[in-house]
Amino acid sequence: MSQPAPPLATIAAALRRERERVGISLAELARRAGLAKSTLSQLESGTGNPSVETLWSLGVALGVPFSRLVEPPAPLIRVVRAGQGPRLQSDHADFFATLLTAGSAHTRRDLYVMELEPGASREADAHLPGSIEHLVVAAGRLRVGPRHEEVELGPGDYVTFPGDIAHHYQALEPGTWAVLLMEHR
Amino acid sequence: MSQPAPPLATIAAALRRERERVGISLAELARRAGLAKSTLSQLESGTGNPSVETLWSLGVALGVPFSRLVEPPAPLIRVVRAGQGPRLQSDHADFFATLLTAGSAHTRRDLYVMELEPGASREADAHLPGSIEHLVVAAGRLRVGPRHEEVELGPGDYVTFPGDIAHHYQALEPGTWAVLLMEHR
DNA sequence: TCGAGTCGTTCGGTTTGACGAACGCCGGGC
DNA sequence: GCCCGGCGTTCGTCAAACCGAACGACTCGA
Numbered sequence: 001m002s003q004p005a006p007p008l009a010t011i012a013a014a015l016r017r018e019r020e021r022v023g024i025s026l027a028e029l030a031r032r033a034g035l036a037k038s039t040l041s042q043l044e045s046g047t048g049n050p051s052v053e054t055l056w057s058l059g060v061a062l063g064v065p066f067s068r069l070v071e072p073p074a075p076l077i078r079v080v081r082a083g084q085g086p087r088l089q090s091d092h093a094d095f096f097a098t099l100l101t102a103g104s105a106h107t108r109r110d111l112y113v114m115e116l117e118p119g120a121s122r123e124a125d126a127h128l129p130g131s132i133e134h135l136v137v138a139a140g141r142l143r144v145g146p147r148h149e150e151v152e153l154g155p156g157d158y159v160t161f162p163g164d165i166a167h168h169y170q171a172l173e174p175g176t177w178a179v180l181l182m183e184h185r
Numbered sequence: 186m187s188q189p190a191p192p193l194a195t196i197a198a199a200l201r202r203e204r205e206r207v208g209i210s211l212a213e214l215a216r217r218a219g220l221a222k223s224t225l226s227q228l229e230s231g232t233g234n235p236s237v238e239t240l241w242s243l244g245v246a247l248g249v250p251f252s253r254l255v256e257p258p259a260p261l262i263r264v265v266r267a268g269q270g271p272r273l274q275s276d277h278a279d280f281f282a283t284l285l286t287a288g289s290a291h292t293r294r295d296l297y298v299m300e301l302e303p304g305a306s307r308e309a310d311a312h313l314p315g316s317i318e319h320l321v322v323a324a325g326r327l328r329v330g331p332r333h334e335e336v337e338l339g340p341g342d343y344v345t346f347p348g349d350i351a352h353h354y355q356a357l358e359p360g361t362w363a364v365l366l367m368e369h370r
Numbered sequence: 371t372c373g374a375g376t377c378g379t380t381c382g383g384t385t386t387g388a389c390g391a392a393c394g395c396c397g398g399g400c
Numbered sequence: 401g402c403c404c405g406g407c408g409t410t411c412g413t414c415a416a417a418c419c420g421a422a423c424g425a426c427t428c429g430a
Contacts, residue, residue: 007237007238008237026377027376036420037377037379038418039417039419042379042417045379048417049236051234051235051236051386051387052234052237053193065256066256067251067252070252113341138323138341139340179323210406221388221390222390222407223388223408223409226409227387227409227410233386233387233388234386236388
């Protein structure tokens with residue numbers, strides 16, 4: 001799984017790549033991560049073997065998960081057999097989902113605006129294995145999550161959870177709506 | 186994803202857990218990983234902050250991916266409350282973007298909550314070639330789009346446009362915010 | 371042109387992680 | 401009894417990760 005790669009150069013490349021993606025300078029990143037510029041400079045140049053704490057603080061400052069800094073960008077071959085495409089859930093009386101952009105065969109992500117009215121909660125079956133839901137509440141209040149782990153959200157709140165286990169949505173106020181990003185791996 | 190946890194204790198627990206899962210002694214694991222027993226002993230006791238190389242060799246010897254040693258057992262659901270999460274500053278003081286979830290190494294897909302105040306428009310440089318922006322306005326009014334093709338959006342409105350050409354955002358009302366999905370490649 | 375600011379790199383000094391050897395502990399033979 | 405093998409921990413030494421300061425190069429404004 002993680003055998004062959006000596007992660008020294010991988011980390012160096014990942015650090016520079018992610019930093020430039022965020023669009024900040026080396027000095028600025030060092031500042032946010034609480035490190036010396038010299039340390040970060042050596043890391044990005046491939047010299048040195050950072051401690052976990054050091055690399056962790058960089059991951060936090062960059063807003064990326066730890067693994068993105070150590071694992072090489074894995075070009076991953078993936079097959080979706082015919083008939084296994086994501087199925088849209090049928091509409092419920094108090095639930096509307098508007099498909100904004102559907103994932104093509106290559107980019108499997110769907111973006112919805114979801115409108116809900118208070119009342120009966122919407123039970124969602126498990127989707128495809130590996131699917132992940134991201135939700136940002138735009139207005140109203142929403143109770144959502146996997147069974148027995150529901151959370152209550154207000155405007156601006158964000159939540160993510162696996163889509164491949166049973167979960168449900170329930171609006172707590174009229175006019176509740178949210179942006180839903182469905183990822184299918 | 187990787188925010189709050191100081192991974193010292195997490196690593197200690199993960200090492201002991203994985204080692205006992207394999208069913209080998211501390212000395213044996215140190216032998217396979219090419220480390221000194223003392224080093225591993227201190228790591229499992231929570232003392233010390235291993236280098237990436239050290240932890241990597243342990244992951245190889247244990248036959249587990251690197252991330253299993255540093256990330257706590259993944260919670261099913263994760264919430265970022267409004268106004269929390271890492272904020273990306275911009276060249277203008279009236280623009281904030283909060284990174285909600287960063288795409289994995291191969292799925293470059295970042296989800297933001299973007300807050301804007303009226304006034305000077307934010308000029309966005311072209312991003313990586315092939316990137317696409319999706320935007321859903323949650324509150325306020327927003328003028329956005331590529332140069333000379335701007336559109337005006339209200340709550341619930343959705344727009345998508347290429348991110349690899351120059352474009353800009355401009356809030357028309359106070360308290361304007363939107364959900365931004367950035368796709369790369 | 372000069373000055374102030376930021377950029378990223380390089381250079382000693384200090385902290386600390388990793389090593390090897392020794393330690394005490396426990397269980398099984400001869 | 402005694403010794404032997406392996407276990408996990410502790411201690412002193414050494415290399416190196418990290419730091420702070422200084423450096424030259426560059427960009428703006430005055």
